[in-house]
Amino acid sequence: MIMEILRPLLFGLLGCLAAVQILVLAQDQTGFISLDCGLPENSSYEELTTGINYISDAAYISTGESQDLTSKYKNIYERQFWNLRYFSTGTRNCYNVSINRGTKYLIRASFLYGNYDGFNRLPKFNLYVGQSLWGSVEFTEVDLYLWKDIIHIPLTDNIYICLININQGTPFISALEFRPLPNTTYTTTGGSLSLYSRANFGTDQTYRFGYDVFDRIWLPFTYKKWTNVSTSNTVDPTNHAIYEVPSIVMSTAATPTNSSSPLEFKWNPDEVTSQYYAYMSFAEIVKLQANQTRVFNVNLNGQHLFGPLSPIYLSTKTFYSETALYDANGQYEISLVSTENSTLPPLINAFEVYKVINISDLRTDTADVNVIMSIKLTYGVNKDWQADPCLPKAYPWSGLICNNDTAPRIISLDLSSSDLTGEISPYIFNLSMLQTLDLSNNSLSGKVPDFLANMPSLKVIKLDKNNLTGPLPPELLKRVNNNSLTLSVEDNPNLDGACASDSCAEKKKKSFIVPVVASVGGLLVVLTVAAIIFWIVKLRNKSQDHSTVPVPRVKDTKSNNDSLEVRRRQFTYSEIVRMTENFARPVGEGGSGRVYLGHIENVQVAVKMLSPLSAHSYQQFQTEVKLLMRVYHGNLTSLVGYLNEKDHFGLIYEYMTKGNLAQVLSESPVLLTWEDRLRIAIDAAQGEKTQQNYRVYSVLSTNTLLLTFLLHHKNEILSQILKNTGLEYLHHGCKPPIVHRDVKTTNILLTDNFQAKLADFGLSKSFPNDGSKTHMSTTVAGTPGYFDPEYYTSNRLTEKSDVYSFGVVLLEIITCRPVISRAQKNVHIIQWATTMIAQGDIRNVIDPRLKGEFDSNSAWKSVEIAMACVSSNSSSRPTMNQVVTELKNCLAMEMSRKTENPSLNSRDSIETFSISINLPTYSPEAR
Secondary structure, eight states, rough: HHHHHHHHHHHHHHHHHHSSSSOOOOOOOTOOEEEEEOOOOOEEEEEETTTTTEEEEGGSOOOOEEOOOGGGGGGGOGGGGGGEEEOSSEEEEEEEEOTTTOOOEEEEEEEEEETSSSSOOOOEEEEEEEEEEEEEEEEETOOOOOEEEEEEESSSSSEEEEEEEESSSOESSSSSEEEEETTTTOOOOSSEEEEEEEEEETTTTTTOOTTTTTTOEEEOOOOTEEEEOOOSOOBGGGGGTOOOOOOHHHHHEEEESTTTTTTTEEEOOOSSSOEEEEEEEOOOOOOOTTTTOEEEEEEEEEEEEEEEEEEBBBBEEEESSOBOOOOOOOEHHHEEEOTTTTTSSSOEEEEEEEEOOOOOOOOOOHHHHHHHHHHHHHHHHHSSSSOOOOOOOTTTTEEEEEEEEESOOEEEEETTTTEEEOOOOOGGGGGTTTEEEEOSSSEEEOOOOOOGGTTTTEEEOOSSSEEEBBBOOOOOOHHHTSOOOEEEEOOTTTTSSSOOHHHHHHHHHHHHHHHHHHHTTHHHHHHHHHHHHHHHHHHHHHHHTTOOOOOOOOOOOOOOOOOOOOOGGOOOHHHHHHHHHTTTOEEEEEEEEEEEEEEETEEEEEEEEOOOHHHHHHHHHHHHHHHHHHHOOBBBOEEEEEEEEEEEEEEEEETTTTTTTTHHTTTTTTTOHHHHHHHHHHHHTTTOOOHHHHHHHHHHHHHHHHHHHHHSSHHHHHHSOOOOOOOHHIIIIISSEESSSOOOOEEEOTTOOOEEEEEOOOOEEOTTTOOOOOEOOOOOOOTTTTOOOOHHHHOEEEEHHHHHHHHHHHHHHHOOOSEEEETTTTTHHHHHHHHHHHHGGGTTTGGGGTTOOOOOHHHHOOOOOOOTTTTTSGGGGGOOOEEEEEEEHHHHHHHHHHSGGGOOOOOOOSOOOOOOSOOOOOOOOOO
């Protein structure tokens, strides 16, 4: 009950502050830190309604831009809300605030959107304290403000408050405030406290500093079944002075209108596992007659918590739970129940509830922090290099990769394309755990320093495209020659060759002779392979759909980015304008740009024009182009071409007429049958191996001239000509394997006959070529709701991270429910499915619109597959090969049901693709 009424007040009723002329009492602001975010540098003022002294936040953060709100807000809200600081670039932007270690603080971050950007789109972003998630910032209306309070004891002399962009709008902040508290208040048995609600009963006014010495914000709370009572007398806080609940808050209270009824309120937790601390303050504010008594007990979910209590006249008593409150059913109901000898109903004046959150004091290794700050100053790095370099772990400084030690260490430094000048900084030598150093594509000068050879952990150095001079250090060359280091120094015009000795030159000669001699001996094999490839390509071309998008040859001009090597697929901006008829028909929009319908020789294509790019999104653009130039199969969206011309960037794909899977599941009037859903799931997971391709192998096998070669290399040939598709192809059909990292229903596109194709490879990662590693340490990327929790917490990326995301997708296909249900207090689909499965009726899990039209064994099996994929422990998840096999079994069960009852057959929307031979497991090189 309480949260149903209190939540809107939490976000809305603070506007009352302007309507109420608060009498500012003489209060001490010692230890207060009050930052007005976006206020011009070196500016300060005293806020008139509260008397709080605010200063500019400019000294505490080096990024972001300031913006004033329109004048109407100056008549409604306190002055610290008249402007804000927003962060249009960078994934993470952090404040670094000096505080007194060991002091308990109430920390508040406040936000008022006010349509400052003119887009009238409510953003959502995350808020972190150091390594730990504080919470999500999400708005309900344009002109209502919200704030978040935590109570925390920092164990260091500074604290980092970070705003994280989750691609759902631009992060911003209006005010950031720190208020010291007595360490004897708000004690816990573990963890810090995040405010869940704070209520002032029996009033319609809001109060904060000037009345409350700790600047707690007390919101009014009333309820139609309650009666408000008040007094004009001062309420003395003597009994529990440490909490110092303001007299004006305690001078009002609520009692039940029906004197025989208990006074009840409840809240539902964000998560079932959440724990809470409750603080209730009582003072009798009615002068009782000699024959009157007010005695009551406080119960939680029907169990005794405090009491019996008899509030003292005009004197405050605060009661609180000494240990965290936890209910396995996830429901908390407070009841104030009168005792039998009480003549008056229960009463309450003020109430606070805090959720327990764990805020880590993890910090990057101090030596590494000092070194990287020196490098920042040396080169004047203008990136999101602020606060802790490696934390939050999911969002380190751009260009850095850190390990997961208790004191994280920097293991990769990428300053490529960062406009660096001068010599290679000697500070780099002090990054003792550094494994990869990329300084390519800058204007660095001077010699390649000797110290690089003396960094034992360093395995990869990239110095391409600089102005380095002189010979390479001999010790560095020794490490290159013994394969303990990979060095790249191309496009340094004044740098001597990689060989600095006669022995090295002799080695070059030998390395030239060997392949020449070997090539003569292997000429026949090469010609044989060429013949095989010719026949395969010829047969494939004959079988291709004639609607395949033609790829025009483009003049081989120098691109803005030489790394995009396949020039014949590069379009000019003028060609894109003609192709889309001057961008006449938008067909979609994502976080990175808008998609338009285009035509190439009367064949439809989708043209995604990227928004003005940050370095991060430009890297995604490059990744996607390179990957789709390298790989091809039937269930990956085909890249027709790309645009990379000055400030214009775009991607041209085959057009998918049915849109994405998310749209079909939630918006399309077409109801997918159970068979359709299984086929789509298999397409996304793996795809088809057609009998036609098997016949290609048979034809080749009958050629007696090639028979010996084919028998010897049959695994390679079969793997090349049998199509692996979807995630199974990326994981097992590509060498090196590829992890997609952003598997979700919006990235699964559908053709006219509902064939599924995986799309959007901007976040994809390839594993090292040596095949020795089972994971990669990399910054977490993807979409909330689909994140592999193990990857999210450890930064260790594996193929099983895609398996987890696919499991979430499979649950969406099965249930037709959103990943996160806003209608059910942000319940995740996995939580919902777990609850439904426990009830034992598969009809509670499957999309109810199917009305039971499915094989129950097939349905149960598919649900088991999905739940196995989303196991919290990656080692418990199946591989995509296993997922494909099990999904095919599900499809076979469903087809068997329809075979037994032909009237059940649905529309033939997707081609059957099973094959009845045992296939080899050899993984071909991705092309």
